[in-house]
Amino acid sequence: MPAEIEIKFALKDRPALVRKLHEIGAQRLYAETFEDNIVLDKRGELRTKGNLLRVRKFGKYALVTYKGAMAFEGGVKSREEVQTGVESFELAIQLFDSLGYKPVFRYQKFREVWRVRESEVVLDRTPIGDYFEIEGPLDVIRTVAEELGMNMDAGIRQSYADLYRLARRTRADLPEHMVFPPEQLP
Numbered sequence: 001m002p003a004e005i006e007i008k009f010a011l012k013d014r015p016a017l018v019r020k021l022h023e024i025g026a027q028r029l030y031a032e033t034f035e036d037n038i039v040l041d042k043r044g045e046l047r048t049k050g051n052l053l054r055v056r057k058f059g060k061y062a063l064v065t066y067k068g069a070m071a072f073e074g075g076v077k078s079r080e081e082v083q084t085g086v087e088s089f090e091l092a093i094q095l096f097d098s099l100g101y102k103p104v105f106r107y108q109k110f111r112e113v114w115r116v117r118e119s120e121v122v123l124d125r126t127p128i129g130d131y132f133e134i135e136g137p138l139d140v141i142r143t144v145a146e147e148l149g150m151n152m153d154a155g156i157r158q159s160y161a162d163l164y165r166l167a168r169r170t171r172a173d174l175p176e177h178m179v180f181p182p183e184q185l186p
Helices: 014-023 089-098 138-147 160-170
Strands: 003-010 027-041 052-058 061-067 071-073 076-086 102-116 119-126 129-135
Touching: 003 138, 014 119, 027 089, 027 119, 052 089, 061 089, 076 089, 076 138, 089 102, 102 160, 119 138, 129 138
Parallel strands: none
Antiparallel strands: 003 076, 003 129, 027 052, 027 102, 052 061, 061 076, 071 076, 102 119, 119 129
């Protein structure tokens, strides 16, 4: 099975990171694009195993993704990942709903995508802050992180759902799902 290997960092200075990406020869694949994600589950069966089923809308694209349980090596997350495009975000959710997989969490972000050698660097603006991820082979992730001035020990191990749950513990103003207010949506 294909694997997702990635590390996430807090994004403190976006213009500085973009300058560094240019300096190391990165190419921007997608300008900042709105992304909407629905996590589905059947009575918590997937979550209790550490698995995830997600339907994502990224600009004009819709994707369905299954992710296996997470493992970590040197702070870098690795997990089985199977992903495919679908014709319709809404119909994919309806299809899974009819199979008993109900929406359990929604999260939104604005994502900019860059390519650096055999890795992808994504810059995410979320309702709870800015982050960036480096995804690719482990040795390439380490090299790119170093070139971008990042300490691997500063990597964030949590998913966006986990980060949001943590944020809600200290911020009573946050809604149930990690979504932008309507006036901030495209």
